[in-house]
Every structure is written in C-alpha cells, then in structure tokens.
Amino acid sequence: MSTVSAAVGRGNRGRRSVLTAVTWIVGIGFFFPVLWMAITGFKQEADAYTDPPRLFFKPTLTQFATVFDRGVGPYLANSAFATVVSTLLVVLLATPAAYALSMRPVKKTQDVLFFFISTKMLPVAAVIVPLYVAAKTLSMLDNVWTLIVLYTAMNLPIAVWMMRSFFQEVPGAIVEAAQVDGASLPRTLWQVILPIIAPGLAATALICVIFSWNEFFFAVNLTAARAATVPVFLVGFITSEGQYWAQLSAAATLASLPVIVAGWIAQKQLVRGLSMGAVK
Template structure:
C-alpha cells in the first residue's frame, strides 16, 4: 500500500507550481508508518528502561505492568552491589586501549597511505585478515600464556587484547581519512621545509581530526561492549561491566528490575556517545569506506 501511494508524486509533478508540496498526503501516511515502525523497533529499549524503574513484583508480572510508581531502588541496589569497581575496570580497559590504538594506528596508516610502503596491499590484507580469524581459536593459548605470566585477572591483559582487537579497524579507517588529504597540501608543506613531525602536527592532524574522533568512537564501542575475553580471562579483580551484568543474572536468582537497571547503566555510556556522534558512526562502521 505504501508503495502505491508513493507513486502519486510522479503524476502530481505535472502541476509544476505545487512542486515543493507535491504528494503531501501520501508522504504523511508514510511518515506515520515510519514512526510506528521506529517506535516498535525501539520498544524493547523503552521496556528495559521502564522495568528498571519498577519494583521486582511489578517487573515480572503477567499481564505486564504498564502503570506504576517509578522508583530508584533498583539503581541504588545495583550501585550497592559494587557496580562501581566493574565500571572503573571497563573505563580503564576502554580508555587506555583506545589511546594505544590511536598511537599505533596513526603512524601505521600514514605509512599505508601518504608515504606508502612497498607492499601496502599485502599489509592491509594482513590487518583485516586478523579481524576475520575467530577469537575462540586463540583463547586457549592466551589463557595458558597469561596464566604462566601471572597476568590472569589483570586489567592490563584486557588492555593489550582490546588494542589488538581494534587496531586493524582503526588502521583501515585512519588510512581512508589520510587518503583524502590532497597531495598539494603536503607538497606545499615540504617546500616550506616543514619536517615530518611538524607536517603531522600542523597540517595532517587538524585535517583528519574528525576521522580520529570517528575511529576513537568505534574503538570505544567495541571495547566497552566486549564480553568474551573478559569472561574467560578475568575474575573478581579485573572483571568489566558485561561480566558484572552476567554475575547479576546467575549468582542470586533472577531479579529482573535490578537486572534492567544494571543493563541501562552498562549501556548508557556507549548509547550516549553513539547518539552524539551519529555522523561519525556510519563512516566508522564501514571502516572508512562509506562517507
């Protein structure tokens, strides 16, 4: 039906004066449909947030409770369950690994774009192929080696692994941003006798700054949400937020409202970051291929 109505503008286009307003009614129908679908698609999130403000009895009721007196009890309970230390671990793992990724990826992608090494394509191939290899194939040796080095349940182990996990994506992304820098700009800088570091600092970095932000955002999303390594390589000391969420699920039976509150808190940082940086998100998710 929506398809039929959408053909209307073609015939209305003949009346040229009304061109900007053409097909008004059918398009408003489509708009209503869009809103309904979007809210339907988003509704699990609404339900999660609603549940987090309920008492436990109202959270797991049949029929579902739609009207209730909101309470902050669950959030208080989550914080009292020691969520803070898990959050801190997530913050360290995400923040430090993202920083390391940027420090390693910027020079590497420079060497793959502006002043390329000989086998650029092979190197790019290698980096992306590490993304395709299943993590599960290397978790056992990592576990055994970490055990021997006595770095199990150590937040720095996660920092190293998250850096390796995000580095290929970051290199591909930063490379696509460097490729966009016009050659003339760099030549001009060289004519002026600017050294590499100076060119980097004064010309390149300001030009790719938005790209750098996009790269960092993607690294933050993947590192913050990572669960597999955290589950297998950490215990009480270095566990991150996803592990905390799971511990809430298994250790003391099911408290749905509390679990929802923990879910909301755990998701909030990345959701907010993604909302704010929507434009960068597309570019980042496509590793720089889509502008």
C-alpha cells in the first residue's frame, strides 16, 4: 500500500517537474526576442550579421551612442511630454467622472459607461481624415498638444471604467463614518477616499502611460520633424535596416525600456487595467 502511494507520489513529482521544465522553456522562448533585441543592441554591426547567430561577443555601447548622435533626444522628449501631460489630463478628467458614476450613480449610468466604451470601438483610422484636416486648419499639425488631446481621448474610457471599479471598492461605511464625524465632502474625498484609491490611480496612470508611449498611428500621421515621438524615430530604420541591425536593436531597446520596466514593476495591476477594471 505504502509503496503504491509512494510510486504515485513519485509519478506526480516527475510529472510536476516535467511541467515546470516546460513552463520555463515556454517562458524563455517567448522572452527570447526581447533578450535578442537587447543583446544585439550591444554588438558591433559585424557581430549582428553572423551565421550562426553569435551569442558571445565583446559588448560595446557604440550603438547606443550612435542612436543619440542620430538625434533620438528630441523624440524622447516629445514622447515623455505627450505621455506625462496626457496621463495627467486623463486622471484629472476620469477621476471625478468615475466618482460620479460609482458613488452617486446618476440616471443612465449604464448608458454613459457604454458610451465611453463604445468610443474605444470606433476604429481610429475612421476619424484620422477629419482630425488631419482640423489640425491643418487650426495650424496644429506637427504639434505635441495635438497628440496630447488625442491620447487623452484615447485613454479616457479605459481610465473611467478602471477608476470606477476602484471607487466601487471603497467601503460605504468609512465614507458615512467620516460624514457623521462632520467632515465636509471635499475633505472626505481628499482625506478618506483618496488614500484608498491611490493604488488604483497609480495603476490607471500606468496603463495610460503604456498606451501613450507606444502610440504610433496618430504620431506618424499628424507629426513631422518638430513634434514626432519615439515610434516615429524608429520608422527611420525601415529604409536603412539592411546595414544597421545592431543600431536598430539599440534604438528599439531604448524605445521599449521605459514601458517594460514600468510594466514589470506594476504587473499586479496590469491585468485590471487591461480588462478596464473588469478582472481583478
């Protein structure tokens, strides 16, 4: 009897370690393109074009230096500015709206929520023509503020839904207790509710940062030399990619790094943001 259960136990353990090995292989396999991008960024061009691909080589920072020489600086600055300002605007607009939609539901709350989500389903390509014409008429082409307005609109529905799900988790008893103690509404909001939803605010901001930083369609169609963002900088490599894989990889690494690091740090909140608060 005991030998049987021991055998079963061993069989289970064997099965478990096989599954663990498979999981690790899958994880590393999926991560490999990212790793390869980072590795190639530290190569000399000659090391980037080898058959078989070279895993060991003398690392260099030349490619990163060249990327900065090619003038990635202003692109990074534009991306950072558009991302930070649009995220702030989204938080400023979405937080009161989400509060109104959760704590004190207005009539037709459902309709408003579905209106917000439906704007997300509108294909952006369908409105690019009037946006271009409008920006041209208002002399707002190649202007970072155009991107800021569009990124704010792009992330607003996600933020409203997400923040609403955080507001709904605030225990009503706490709010009532504060009001019984004589705290005014602004004071209740600021001192009682805000600390509770602070992690939610951070998660919402993170999602907005990810989508704004990576956005390409508006950036490539509405900006040129002055207001172009990092993804537009990478377009420059399409034509010259033949000879510059190492440089291209360095640029791609640099462009992706902020969001990768932010995503790693906040991975617990990621799923909630991506599902717009539906999945915790």
